Amino acid sequence: MAKVIFIVMDGLGDRPVREFGEKTPLEKANTPNFDRFAANGVCGLMYTLGRGRTPGSDIAHLAIFGYDPAKYYTGRGPIEVRGLGIPLLTGDVALRGNFGTVDRCGIIIDRRAGRVRDVSEFASALDGTIIDGVTFVVKPGTAHRAGVVMRGPGLSARISDADPHVGGVAVRPPEPLDASAEARHTAKALSEFLERAHSVLSGLPINQNREQQGLPPANYLLVRGAGYYSNVPSIYERCGLRAACIAGGGLYKGIGAYLGMDLIVVPGATALPDTDVLAKFRAAVLALETHDFVFVHVKAADSLGEDGNFQGKSDFIERVDEAASVLAGLDDVLILVTGDHSTPCVLRKHSSDPVPVLVHGPGVRVDAVTSFGERACALGGLGHFSGLELMPQVLNLLGTSHLEGA
Amino acid sequence: MAKVIFIVMDGLGDRPVREFGEKTPLEKANTPNFDRFAANGVCGLMYTLGRGRTPGSDIAHLAIFGYDPAKYYTGRGPIEVRGLGIPLLTGDVALRGNFGTVDRCGIIIDRRAGRVRDVSEFASALDGTIIDGVTFVVKPGTAHRAGVVMRGPGLSARISDADPHVGGVAVRPPEPLDASAEARHTAKALSEFLERAHSVLSGLPINQNREQQGLPPANYLLVRGAGYYSNVPSIYERCGLRAACIAGGGLYKGIGAYLGMDLIVVPGATALPDTDVLAKFRAAVLALETHDFVFVHVKAADSLGEDGNFQGKSDFIERVDEAASVLAGLDDVLILVTGDHSTPCVLRKHSSDPVPVLVHGPGVRVDAVTSFGERACALGGLGHFSGLELMPQVLNLLGTSHLEGA
Numbered sequence: 081m082a083k084v085i086f087i088v089m090d091g092l093g094d095r096p097v098r099e100f101g102e103k104t105p106l107e108k109a110n111t112p113n114f115d116r117f118a119a120n121g122v123c124g125l126m127y128t129l130g131r132g133r134t135p136g137s138d139i140a141h142l143a144i145f146g147y148d149p150a151k152y153y154t155g156r157g158p159i160e161v162r163g164l165g166i167p168l169l170t171g172d173v174a175l176r177g178n179f180g181t182v183d184r185c186g187i188i189i190d191r192r193a194g195r196v197r198d199v200s201e202f203a204s205a206l207d208g209t210i211i212d213g214v215t216f217v218v219k220p221g222t223a224h225r226a227g228v229v230m231r232g233p234g235l236s237a238r239i240s241d242a243d244p245h246v247g248g249v250a251v252r253p254p255e256p257l258d259a260s261a262e263a264r265h266t267a268k269a270l271s272e273f274l275e276r277a278h279s280v281l282s283g284l285p286i287n288q289n290r291e292q293q294g295l296p297p298a299n300y301l302l303v304r305g306a307g308y309y310s311n312v313p314s315i316y317e318r319c320g321l322r323a324a325c326i327a328g329g330g331l332y333k334g335i336g337a338y339l340g341m342d343l344i345v346v347p348g349a350t351a352l353p354d355t356d357v358l359a360k361f362r363a364a365v366l367a368l369e370t371h372d373f374v375f376v377h378v379k380a381a382d383s384l385g386e387d388g389n390f391q392g393k394s395d396f397i398e399r400v401d402e403a404a405s406v407l408a409g410l411d412d413v414l415i416l417v418t419g420d421h422s423t424p425c426v427l428r429k430h431s432s433d434p435v436p437v438l439v440h441g442p443g444v445r446v447d448a449v450t451s452f453g454e455r456a457c458a459l460g461g462l463g464h465f466s467g468l469e470l471m472p473q474v475l476n477l478l479g480t481s482h483l484e485g486a
Numbered sequence: 487m488a489k490v491i492f493i494v495m496d497g498l499g500d501r502p503v504r505e506f507g508e509k510t511p512l513e514k515a516n517t518p519n520f521d522r523f524a525a526n527g528v529c530g531l532m533y534t535l536g537r538g539r540t541p542g543s544d545i546a547h548l549a550i551f552g553y554d555p556a557k558y559y560t561g562r563g564p565i566e567v568r569g570l571g572i573p574l575l576t577g578d579v580a581l582r583g584n585f586g587t588v589d590r591c592g593i594i595i596d597r598r599a600g601r602v603r604d605v606s607e608f609a610s611a612l613d614g615t616i617i618d619g620v621t622f623v624v625k626p627g628t629a630h631r632a633g634v635v636m637r638g639p640g641l642s643a644r645i646s647d648a649d650p651h652v653g654g655v656a657v658r659p660p661e662p663l664d665a666s667a668e669a670r671h672t673a674k675a676l677s678e679f680l681e682r683a684h685s686v687l688s689g690l691p692i693n694q695n696r697e698q699q700g701l702p703p704a705n706y707l708l709v710r711g712a713g714y715y716s717n718v719p720s721i722y723e724r725c726g727l728r729a730a731c732i733a734g735g736g737l738y739k740g741i742g743a744y745l746g747m748d749l750i751v752v753p754g755a756t757a758l759p760d761t762d763v764l765a766k767f768r769a770a771v772l773a774l775e776t777h778d779f780v781f782v783h784v785k786a787a788d789s790l791g792e793d794g795n796f797q798g799k800s801d802f803i804e805r806v807d808e809a810a811s812v813l814a815g816l817d818d819v820l821i822l823v824t825g826d827h828s829t830p831c832v833l834r835k836h837s838s839d840p841v842p843v844l845v846h847g848p849g850v851r852v853d854a855v856t857s858f859g860e861r862a863c864a865l866g867g868l869g870h871f872s873g874l875e876l877m878p879q880v881l882n883l884l885g886t887s888h889l890e891g892a
Contacts, residue, residue, distance in 0.1 A: 443501050443832065445839070445861055446508065461861060463870035465537055472538020476838040481538060483836055485545030485555065486562050486711070 081478055082442050084321070084373045084414045085364050085407060088144070089400060090137060090332075091382025092419025093435040093454055095426055097390045105385075105394035105425065106436070107453040111401035113408065114438065114452035117415055121440030123449040124462025126470060127432065128421050134432040135467075137382070140420035141335045145315065145375075146471030155237055155307025156331075161227035163334025163343075164219050168309040173230040173237050173266060176221070177303035181296035182278070188247045192224040193298035194290075199226055201286050202298050206277050212269040218301075222330060228303055230270065236262035236308065242274055243302035251300060270303070277301045314340020315373065319475055324367045326360050327351070327377035336375060351379040353396050357403035365406060368413065385423030393425060414441035414477055417452065418470075437462060437470070443477045487884055488848050490727070490779045490820045491770050491813060494550070495806060496543060496738075497788025498825025499841040499860055501832055503796045511791075511800035511831065512842070513859040517807035519814065520844065520858035523821055527846030529855040530868025532876060533838065534827050540838040541873075543788070546826035547741045551721065551781075552877030561643055561713025562737075567633035569740025569749075572625050574715040579636040579643045579672060582627070583709035586653075587702035588684070594653045598630040599704035600696075605632055607692050608704050612683050620675040624707075628736060634709055636676065642668035642714065648680055649708035657706060676709070683707045720746020721779065725881055730773045732766050733757070733783035742781060750780075757785040759802050763809040771812060774819065791829030799831060820847035820883055823858065824876075843868060843876070849883045 096102040127133075128140045129149070138159055139149040157174035168174060179199045181190040199220045206218040217229040238257040244250075253271040256263035278300050281287060287297035315323040317340070325336025326344045328351030333343050346363045348356030357378060364374045378400055384393040407415055415438075422433035436457035438449075447461030458464070462473070475481050502508040533539075534546045535555070544565055545555040563580035574580060585605045587596040602608075605626045612624040623635040644663040650656075659677040662669035684706050687693060693703035721729040723746070731742025732750045734757030739749055752769045754762030763784060770780045784806055790799040813821055825841035842863035844855075853867030864870070868879070881887050 443830070445502060445510070445864075447861060447864065459865070461864045463531065463864065465870075469537040472536075472838070474538075476538050476540065479833050479835075479837070481540040481838050483540050483542055484535060485542030485559060 081372070081480065082412045082414050083368050083371075084416065084474060084478070085368070085376065086373065087376045087378065087415070087417045088141070089378045089381045089397070089417070089419050091385045091421060091423030091430065092397075093422030093424075093433050094385060094390070094393070095422075095424040095433060097425060100390065100394070104454050105390050106397055107455065109394045109397040109401065111397065111452055113401045113404040114417060115450065116408070117417065117440040118438045118452040118456065119450040120446055121438050122444040122447050122462055123452070123457040123460025124437045125434040125454070125458045125460070125464045126418060126437045126467055127434045127464065128467035129432070130466050132432050134430050135421050136430065137331060137420055138335065140467065141332070143467030144418070144420060144470050145339055146318070146468060147312070147339065148468060152312055154309070156305035157237075157307040158309045159307070159334040159338045160221070160305070160330060161229060161334070162337035163330050164221050164227040165337070166217060166219050166227050166229055168229065169231065170309060170311045171231070171233070171235060172309045173235045173306055174309055175228045175303040175306045177226045177228055177243065177301050178224050179226060179298035180224070180300050180302045181298065182251055182300045186250045188244065188249060188251060188300070188302070190296045191247050191302060194296045196224050196298050199224060199298060202281060202284070205280055205284055206301070209273060209276065211272050211276070212265070214269040216273050224298070225330070226301065228301070230266065234262050235266045236260055237266075237306040238263040239267045239270065239306050241304035241306075242270065243304040245304070251302070274301060274303070312338060316340055319471070320480060321373040322371045323373040323375065324371040325375045325377070326363050326367070327375075328355050329377065329379045332377040332379070341375060342371065353380040353384065353392065355380060357400050358406065361403050361406050365410065381419070382423045385425050386428050388425045388428045390425040412442055414439060414474065416474065434464065439474075439477070441477070487778070487886065488818045488820050489774050489777070490822065490880060490884070491774070491782065492779060493782045493784065493821070493823045494547070495784045495787045495803065495823070495825050497791045497827060497829030497836065498803075499828025499830075499839050500791060500796070500799070501828075501830040501839060503831060506796065506800070510860050511796050512803055513861065515800045515803040515807065517803065517858055519807045519810040520823060521856065522814070523823065523846035524844045524858040524862070525856040526852055527844050528850040528853050528868055529858070529863040529866030530843045531840040531860070531864045531866070531870045532824060532843045532873055533840045533870065534873035535838070536872050538838050540836050541827050542836065543737060543826055544741065546873065547738070549873030550824070550826060550876050551745055552724070552874060553718070553745065554874060558718055560715070562711035563643075563713040564715045565713075565740040565744045566627070566711070566736065567635060567740070568743035569736050570625050570627050570633040571743070572623060572633050572635055574635065575637065576715060576717045577637070577639070577641060578715045579641045579712055580715055581634045581636075581709040581712045583632045583634055583649065583707050584630050585632060585704035586630070586706050586708045587704065588657055588706045592656045594650065594655060594657060594706070594708070596702045597653050597708060600702040602630050602704050605630060605704060608687060608690070611686055611690055612707070615679060615682065617678050617682070618671070618675040620679075622679050630704070631736075632707065634707070636672065640668050641672045642666055643672075643712040644669040645673045645676065645712050647710035647712075648676065649710040651710070657708070680707060680709070718744060722746055725877070726886060727779040728777045729779040729781065730777040731781045731783070732769050732773070733781070734761050735783065735785045738783040738785070747781060748777065759786040759790065759798065761786060763806050764812065767809050767812050771816065787825070788829045791831050792834050794831045794834045796831040818848055820845060820880065822880065840870065845880075845883065847883070849885075
């Protein structure tokens with residue numbers, strides 16, 4: 081069976097840019113490798129969530145890996161928490177959070193506690209706390225970030241964020257979002273935990289040291305994005321593919337872990353424009369020795385789009401294309417290149433403009449498209465389809481599609 | 487109103503074949519008649535069940551005739567049984583089966599009783615048996631095959647196959663597949679019937695004669711594919727079209743009968759590569775005098791694909807095209823040519839690669855496609871659509887589409 085390298089350039093799609101003679105950043109970029117894949121492959125256009133629906137990156141990735149977001153997306157918490165390597169059990173409520181700083185009156189004076197670099201000590205002071213029958217698992221994330229899991233019977237994710245998302249205001253206890261006993265129980269236990277965490281954190285010697293050095297103490301845990309976890313089958317369980325994830329950004333590692341992919345750490349993968357794409361693609365080729373399906377995420381096209389930096393986005397796409405030369409000539413490998421959504425520079429945010437898709441490798445009905453771009457792919461042999469329809473087509477090319485009827 | 491000849495070449499779609507210079511068997515075939523229909527018609531690409539879903543032929547045909555398989559497919563039994571001319575009533579459970587041979591210990595020694603040629607006498611010995619309020623209708627099929635209908639109150643098709651699908655093992659009584667009283671009642675009645683059938687069959691003089699001649703006795707009825715029948719409206723009831731079916735294969739006759747089509751028997755229609763396609767097409771033209779809609783099924787493209795015989799598949803398609811010359815010049819007739827699914831020679835099994843569709847005749851918006859092939863049709867004026875969307879478009883062309891709203 082063929083193997084798969086599945087490349088997602090975040091926010092790849094765009095709109096015509098006047099300064100580029102009405103080309104998009106992708107169309108403007110010189111991409112000889114992707115063009116060659118397109119010329120010897122089959123192309124199409126993908127509406128990740130369907131026409132006119134604009135996805136966040138979390139939801140977009142679930143859809144393109146074949147997981148219906150309506151069923152498998154319950155909030156950002158479980159995804160981020162899985163990316164931190166925290167296992168989840170059905171019934172858990174997971175949240176992501178920051179260690180921040182509040183003053184004596186409970187006003188947030190720094191949402192990131194002076195962008196504290198390492199929160200391991202703070203997290204371990206809270207990890208394992210039990211309140212009202214709920215065990216709180218607290219693990220450090222990158223920099224000021226943390227993952228929190230509430231574990232116990234009768235929990236609900238129908239609670240408000242405790243993080244007000246801005247500084248200069250009072251912390252707010254989480255509130256139940258519906259009248260169920262579960263939501264009330266969860267909000268109450270979490271409120272008590274956050275109060276107790278504040279008191280524990282305030283008393284830590286490390287925080288007293290920070291205050292003596294004039295640094296804001298990490299004395300409050302601001303949590304948000306509660307999501308209820310319920311048995312998400314892995315890509316292996318669903319498709320029989322041993323899957324790996326190569327990503328710089330925490331969210332994308334989270335997506336990989338959430339779907340049961342092995343996380344492959346690549347030094348130099350930063351999720352920034354300076355990321356070492358070549359190292360990521362080399363790692364992907366290597367991973368084919370142990371895996372059937374390798375997801376490679378490249379982030380900066382999205383961030384540059386959000387900055388309105390069309391030249392930077394186009395240049396970055398050229399860098400990705402250049403690195404893709406190491407993917408040429410692979411035997412019996414499907415190479416899929418797409419984006420999770422568009423981030424038009426003119427909008428500086430996500431949009432529902434469709435994204436180009438190319439599939440190169442054994443079995444495809446090579447079409448007449450000879451360049452990789454939004455408008456070239458609109459005329460490709462795959463036609464226009466939705467994100468949830470992508471993985472079934474990949475499985476069909478692999479010859480592992482399940483027969484219905486007889 | 488125009489009439490319709492609806493040609494389905496089973497397993498028509500394919501993937502590029504290296505030996506054909508990366509053309510598919512259809513693209514490789516010289517098909518001047520289909521190409522002329524395409525050039526003067528409108529084309530498209532059809533995903534029978536939707537992208538990435540691979541259909542069996544039974545489910546595929548239901549979809550392309552506009553019958554949602556989720557509602558109208560309950561198992562192979564009812565379709566095969568209808569093809570044998572056995573009427574079905576709502577509440578019936580229908581199964582297909584073989585007359586086979588078991589030894590004294592209940593081990594299957596021949597699943598087809600030496601490929602016995604005619605099972606009429608065996609079937610009539612069992613037909614009409616009543617057990618536990620269930621009447622068993624048993625009718626002969628071709629060669630060793632039979633159709634079985636269970637009729638009575640409170641039946642369910644949620645029972646396991648009594649046919650283990652292999653020889654050399656013991657027969658197994660059907661088991662209920664859920665805890666309902668209906669499933670338990672059905673499994674119990676069927677088990678008793680199979681036991682009684684064994685005893686009746688063993689005692690038949692014709693079987694004693696077979697044993698004396700050293701032939702395996704047809705002493706056991708191996709049944710499978712139970713399906714619950716619930717009022718399937720005919721094509722006439724749904725669309726107002728008097729429909730006919732011309733097919734060599736039993737399953738396809740079954741599809742026709744299941745959807746209320748008149749079965750037209752054409753000598754030489756074998757469902758094999760040697761089938762008399764010309765006779766079938768001539769019969770189709772003749773049938774237009776009495777019918778509005780004539781379904782012509784051609785089987786061998788699928789079987790040759792399953793054999794990996796790309797040359798044979800391409801040659802067979804050329805034979806079908808040649809015969810299609812008798813369809814040229816028909817007045818006021820829509821000619822539709824498609825497949826029910828792809829059977830790529832490289833896979834030797836069904837896949838979900840889309841199939842080409844051409845529609846020629848009055849009212850179509852003739853497009854720029856000038857040849858009938860997978861990739862040519864991908865750029866056709868019908869675009870890409872799913873199997874359930876085909877018949878509504880045919881009815882629209884006929885001008886009989888129902889107006890919604892005002």
